[in-house]
Amino acid sequence: MDLKTRGEPPSADELAAVDAVLGAAPDRDLHDVTGGHSLRNRRHLLLPALHAVNDRVGWISQRAIDYIAERLDASPAEIYGVASFYALFSLTERPAHQVHVCVDLACRANGGPAEGDLPAGAHASPCLGACERAPAAFVIDAGATPSQAVAGHVTAVQVRQWSDGDGPDPEAAPAAAVPQAGDRSLVLLARVGRGDPLDLDGYIADGGFRALAKARELGPVGVIAAVDASGLTGRGGAAFPTGRKWEAVRSQPATPHYLVCNADESEPGTFKDRVLIENDPYALIEAMTIAALATDCAYGYIYLRGEYPRAFATLLHALTTSRDRGLLGGETGFDIAVVKGAGAYICGEETAIFNSIEGYRGEPRNKPPFPFEVGLFGQPTVVNNVETLINIPSIVLDGRPANRRLFCLSGAVKVPGVYETELGLTLGELIELAGGLRDGSELQAVLLGGAAGGFAGPADLDLVLDQDSTRAAGLTLGSGVVMVHDQSVDLIDQLTRIAAFFRDESCGQCVPCRVGTVRQEEAIERLAAGASTGDLDLLRDIGQAMKDASICGLGQTAHNAIETAIVRLGVFS
Amino acid sequence: MSRSTTPSHDAESTVTLSIDGTDVSVPEGTTLLDACGGKGCGIPTLCYGDTITPKNACRVCMVEVEGSRVLVPSCSRQAEQGMVVRTRSQRVDHARKMVLEFLGSSVDLSLTDHITEWNAEYGADPGRYGADAQTVAQPVKIDNDLYVRDYAKCILCYQCVDACGEQWQNSFVIDIAGRGFAAHVSTENDVPLPDSACVYCGNCIQVCPTGALMFKTEHDMREAGSWQPDHQTTTDTICAFCGVGCNLTLHVQDNTIVKVSSPPDSPITHGNLCIKGRFGFQHAQNRPDET
Known part of the structure; x- marks a missing residue:
């Protein structure tokens, strides 16, 4: 490939930002020396390099793209294609101070603004994963020391002030998102509020890394047998048996194997993974180390969504201190890197995550081949969700059954937050656990599983919240979203937002999803305006095609919630 | 993950599958589209080219494979031993019709081969999305002489x-x-x-x-x-x-x-x-x- 750039050098800030990720430019032309292979082998640094420029300057200019292109021997068109994929990057000049206001489901239901109601200078954002404090906002200041802050219980006045340049106060302590904190029956959330999440000594004193020691005794086969016996299934939404996934990777002859922790939690209404990372980061590191031991991985990635600044800082601290203590890296034979997403729901899809980490557009890959055979960098790869991994230490240590789950309660309950329960609770009991409905509230609907999930109604309070019962009812637990809507919520407005969400977040690769999500939104808007019922038939047709013919789970589930609202709740009839 | 990962070692390295009720034997690695006779066999294709590995992005060549939750793109999916494939079914025809409608209602297909005949075959009516349906209409880019x-x-x-x-x-x-x-x-x-x-x-x-x-x-x-x-x-x-x-x-x-x-x-x-x-x-x- 012959690179053609415009020859305009990067600004001092752009240069510093890129060099901070890629190192100073060598004084000889490596392309001539090596044919560019040594440059292209660092393509996975593209996303961090783009982040660096965007964080430092506030946007990504053509000359910055050209400079990155020269450093990575990648074409400027490809880099432009990657940069333009992510919502948090700007390719046009903009102020360093940016306010992203959540206009998604939980925030809307809690009095947050709709897209059209935002003041000048504020961006509409999809769910920010701060639903326990809805409505939420995300304020970014680019610069040499960039700052990013998430704010909850945001008022319209604050949004205006922040849009004019101010920023929010520091967040409440991470444990505030867990109303059950301190309850001695908790397993997955046991450590929340019990110690300082940033204190490695405290973690070790509290029994940390004992599970890893046990795992070393058990060996890979023993660990996988324990995980299998626990019945643990993936908690990201797809519910695939974890033990089977691990065994499939362990037995692959090709090396190296990779471990990816999927922390791109972007399903509207989901915030459990953020809460786990912010409260118990060392447990995730221990769990990943055990997973790596069981599946013979030398390297792990945590792919964290870009809107979680505190979780990011917490993870970096935990990784650094673990490395310093000899628990990671070096002779342990296993290390972990954090890769920050940049505003793309689709990157939570298990193969899109590979493309994103590798420095390509976050488009899902066709399956087969499946990740256990051909995954990250073309190698056998385990992908596990944060909650799935957090289950591991106690399973390995105590041989307990995997019968506990986290639920993200938001909306019209008295005490929203992340709740841990034993499986078998009914929907009504879970709502009671969250303090019941707010005073004066009457239950209208519950969104289970997020925008890719479905709506339950007041008649479903006895629904048992486990995989089989929800599936039998045509619903899903998905990522554990339980968004409770009372009579004040306009369900048609929620459906309009769900349709807009999928239209925004479709990667655009396949026709059924790229065009189907647009046609779905158009039909919903016509129905919301009171137009003909012929659109109900049209919606069914669109939904069926997206479900049957889309490449990945995004398109395949983009009609689910809308379908359940129409069929189960009779919206539009 | 139910897929067998063990390569077949029978003499000819062929696999036998059922396509619309007929047993067909093809070399291992053959795509379902080729097993059905390749481009022009009756399965519509759009993003499939003669010289490019297909991206399977258009999803018009979908077929039904028994045991698969979703339809599969015949241009990319390889034939496997014992597969039961249906190239026409209510689901297949619906997906093809919708892809034709989705593209027909958003893109100018006036120079695309076979569109009229496929629209008729699958009953696709791109007009039913109304005059306000979003399209990718835009001016032609003319920035060089070639x-x-x-x-x-x-x-x-x-x-x-x-x-x-x-x-x-x-x-x-x-x-x-x-x-x-x-x-x-x-x-x-x-x-x-x-x-x-x-x-x-x-x-x-x-x-x-x-x-x-x-x-x-x-x-x-x-x-x-x-x-x-x-x-x-x-x-x-x-x-x-x-x-x-x-x-x-x-x-x-x-x-x-x-x-x-x-x-x-x-x-x-x-x-x-x-x-x-x-x-x-x-x-x-x-x-x-x-x-």
Whole structure:
């Protein structure tokens, strides 16, 4: 490939930002020396390099793209294609101070603004994963020391002030998102509020890394047998048996194997993974180390969504201190890197995550081949969700059954937050656990599983919240979203937002999803305006095609919630 | 993950599968589309090209495989021992019809082969989305003398991107930019082609299935109303510019070369040419009496 750039050098800030990720430019032309292979082998640094420029300057200019292109021997068109994929990057000049206001489901239901109601200078954002404090906002200041802050219980006045340049106060302590904190029956959330999440000594004193020691005794086969016996299934939404996934990777002859922790939690209404990372980061590191031991991985990635600044800082601290203590890296034979997403729901899809980490557009890959055979960098790869991994230490240590789950309660309950329960609770009991409905509230609907999930109604309070019962009812637990809507919520407005969400977040690769999500939104808007019922038939047709013919789970589930609202709740009839 | 990972070791390395009730044996690695007879076998294809590994992005070639929760793209999915495939079913026909409607209602398919017949076969009615349905309509990009880019006709089959990039030319001048319905083929920051790394091989034009990429000669003649495919002949010849010996197909109207392609099945070119073979034909028709 012959690179053609415009020859305009990067600004001092752009240069510093890129060099901070890629190192100073060598004084000889490596392309001539090596044919560019040594440059292209660092393509996975593209996303961090783009982040660096965007964080430092506030946007990504053509000359910055050209400079990155020269450093990575990648074409400027490809880099432009990657940069333009992510919502948090700007390719046009903009102020360093940016306010992203959540206009998604939980925030809307809690009095947050709709897209059209935002003041000048504020961006509409999809769910920010701060639903326990809805409505939420995300304020970014680019610069040499960039700052990013998430704010909850945001008022319209604050949004205006922040849009004019101010920023929010520091967040409440991470444990505030867990109303059950301190309850001695908790397993997955046991450590929340019990110690300082940033204190490695405290973690070790509290029994940390004992599970890893046990795992070393058990060996890979023993660990996988324990995980299998626990019945643990993936908690990201797809519910695939974890033990089977691990065994499939362990037995692959090709090396190296990779471990990816999927922390791109972007399903509207989901915030459990953020809460786990912010409260118990060392447990995730221990769990990943055990997973790596069981599946013979030398390297792990945590792919964290870009809107979680505190979780990011917490993870970096935990990784650094673990490395310093000899628990990671070096002779342990296993290390972990954090890769920050940049505003793309689709990157939570298990193969899109590979493309994103590798420095390509976050488009899902066709399956087969499946990740256990051909995954990250073309190698056998385990992908596990944060909650799935957090289950591991106690399973390995105590041989307990995997019968506990986290639920993200938001909306019209008295005490929203992340709740841990034993499986078998009914929907009504879970709502009671969250303090019941707010005073004066009457239950209208519950969104289970997020925008890719479905709506339950007041008649479903006895629904048992486990995989089989929800599936039998045509619903899903998905990522554990339980968004409770009372009579004040306009369900048609929620459906309009769900349709807009999928239209925004479709990667655009396949026709059924790229065009189907647009046609779905158009039909919903016509129905919301009171137009003909012929659109109900049209919606069914669109939904069926997206479900049957889309490449990945995004398109395949983009009609689910809308379908359940129409069929189960009779919206539009 | 139910897929067997053990390669088959039977004598011919063939697999036997059932296609619409008939047992078919094909070499291991054969796609379902090829097992069904390949392009033109009756399964519609759009993003599938003669010389590019398909991206399976259009999803019009979907078939039903027993045991699979969703339909599978026949252009990419490999045949497996014991597979039970249905190339027509209510679900298959519905998916094809909707893909045809989705594209027909958003993209100008007037130069895409077979669209009218497939719309009739699957009962597709792109008009039912109403006059307000969003489209990708936009002005034609004319920024050089050799070819134009009419992205109002683009179905995002990825073939031009792959032909420009790693599958053929290794120029990487264009990629998909943006996301969702706004995804589009673009140079960096949408710079005009003369400012990009484009080498004008025209291999993107060769693979474009919808006429979105077109010789400027053809575009100008279509605009002038003088493009007459019925009055065109083709002549296969060998490019005279260098010693490689690329096969050329000259498309001639009224004794004038109007465009050049290369046979996709040519073992020398696989349909690819360079700027000279693709566009350097004017000297052949600079006749003395016209100077």
